[in-house]
Amino acid sequence: MTKSVFILAGDGIGPEIIAEARRVLDYVIATTGEVITVTDGLVGGASYDVHGEPLTDATLDQAIAANAVLFGAIGGPKWDGKTDYDKRPEQGLLNLRQGLNAFANLRSAVCFPAMADASSLKREFIEGLDILFVRELMGGVYFGQPRGIDTLADGSRVGYNTQRYTDWEIERVARVAFEMARKRDNRVTSVEKANVMESGVLWREVVTALQASDYPDVALDHMYADNCAMQLVKQPKQFDVILTDNLFGDLLSDAAAMLTGSLGMLPSASLSGDGPGLYEPIHGSAPDIAGKGIANPIATVLSLAMAFRYSLGMKDMAERIENAVSTVLKNGIRTGDIMDEGCTKVNTRGMGDAILAELEKN
Ligand code: IPM
Ligand code: MG
Numbered sequence: 452m453t454k455s456v457f458i459l460a461g462d463g464i465g466p467e468i469i470a471e472a473r474r475v476l477d478y479v480i481a482t483t484g485e486v487i488t489v490t491d492g493l494v495g496g497a498s499y500d501v502h503g504e505p506l507t508d509a510t511l512d513q514a515i516a517a518n519a520v521l522f523g524a525i526g527g528p529k530w531d532g533k534t535d536y537d538k539r540p541e542q543g544l545l546n547l548r549q550g551l552n553a554f555a556n557l558r559s560a561v562c563f564p565a566m567a568d569a570s571s572l573k574r575e576f577i578e579g580l581d582i583l584f585v586r587e588l589m590g591g592v593y594f595g596q597p598r599g600i601d602t603l604a605d606g607s608r609v610g611y612n613t614q615r616y617t618d619w620e621i622e623r624v625a626r627v628a629f630e631m632a633r634k635r636d637n638r639v640t641s642v643e644k645a646n647v648m649e650s651g652v653l654w655r656e657v658v659t660a661l662q663a664s665d666y667p668d669v670a671l672d673h674m675y676a677d678n679c680a681m682q683l684v685k686q687p688k689q690f691d692v693i694l695t696d697n698l699f700g701d702l703l704s705d706a707a708a709m710l711t712g713s714l715g716m717l718p719s720a721s722l723s724g725d726g727p728g729l730y731e732p733i734h735g736s737a738p739d740i741a742g743k744g745i746a747n748p749i750a751t752v753l754s755l756a757m758a759f760r761y762s763l764g765m766k767d768m769a770e771r772i773e774n775a776v777s778t779v780l781k782n783g784i785r786t787g788d789i790m791d792e793g794c795t796k797v798n799t800r801g802m803g804d805a806i807l808a809e810l811e812k813n
Contacts, residue, residue, distance in 0.1 A: 520729045628641075
């Protein structure tokens with residue numbers, strides 16, 4: 452059966468890091484006999500510059516038709532403040548997530564053994580860290596209506612957004628978290644702010660009821676988001692699966708990423724249940740280093756590994772790629788963001804070379 456991957460490199464460091472993942476993908480195609488078609492499209496500022504919008508309908512249709520969408524990064528100073536809100540590069544990504552119905556965003560914060568000293572926390576707090584975030588990706592304040600910037604009768608301006616969750620939106624993402632937990636340490640921490648937000652009250656109710664009815668074997672606890680932020684830097688290893696909403700998930704996963712040594716290390720998968728999965732590094736477009744060829748491509752290569760696992764039915768290949776990355780790190784090969792004493796510093800291409808060389812050995 453032919454499988455297909457649609458690549459959207461996007462802006463900033465996107466094209467550079469995608470190029471390395473692409474080499475890994477080409478290597479897999481060349482060596483396994485799997486028939487995987489690969490096509491490219493434009494998204495974000497790159498699409499805006501050509502088409503006047505950050506994601507065209509034709510591009511979204513191509514994404515929907517693929518088995519997996521591999522995404523680089525989006526946005527940059529070139530487009531900041533220049534365009535209407537709905538023409539901003541970031542809107543291209545949000546529209547893509549919505550168009551793919553990608554409601555469950557899996558972000559795993561795993562600390563590679565070789566990286567334990569690169570964390571801002573002491574080794575003992577980090578070694579063996581393995582947290583899986585299940586972030587709701589299609590609701591909450593990112594999409595809630597009403598939203599806007601209005602001028603009031605007295606002339607003052609007001610900006611507003613709506614945090615909004617229906618019970619079924621909460622339930623479908625909670626289900627993913629419980630299912631994932633069963634394949635891991637069987638524990639879910641559900642995170643909201645039920646102490647100040649009604650959406651959080653409903654969130655807690657729905658998650659509690661679902662656990663009682665369908666997942667009594669999975670341990671569930673609840674935590675306020677501010678406490679979770681604190682616990683993440685205090686005792687990060689206490690967590691197994693963290694289930695949370697769109698905005699809290701955005702914030703908390705960035706913090707957890709840094710625990711593992713660098714934002715440049717963390718991949719993500721956004722799943723819908725039926726449509727294609729969307730795979731992207733959790734970091735952004737890093738305009739400050741874009742075009743220099745020094746960005747860390749590991750998060751993108753690991754995102755490709757997740758695509759093999761969740762969308763392409765090639766779990767073994769996912770593991771091979773993850774092991775190759777782990778070995779490269781163990782061998783002291785480092786991009787600038789994770790450079791450490793006694794290690795060998797490489798650029799983006801050099802890291803891609805090292806990962807490919809490891810893959811060839813196994
Ligand atoms: C992320 C990013 C996006 C988000 C931006 C680029 C829209 O920060 O994937 O975490 O906020 O979801
Ligand atoms: Mg983010």
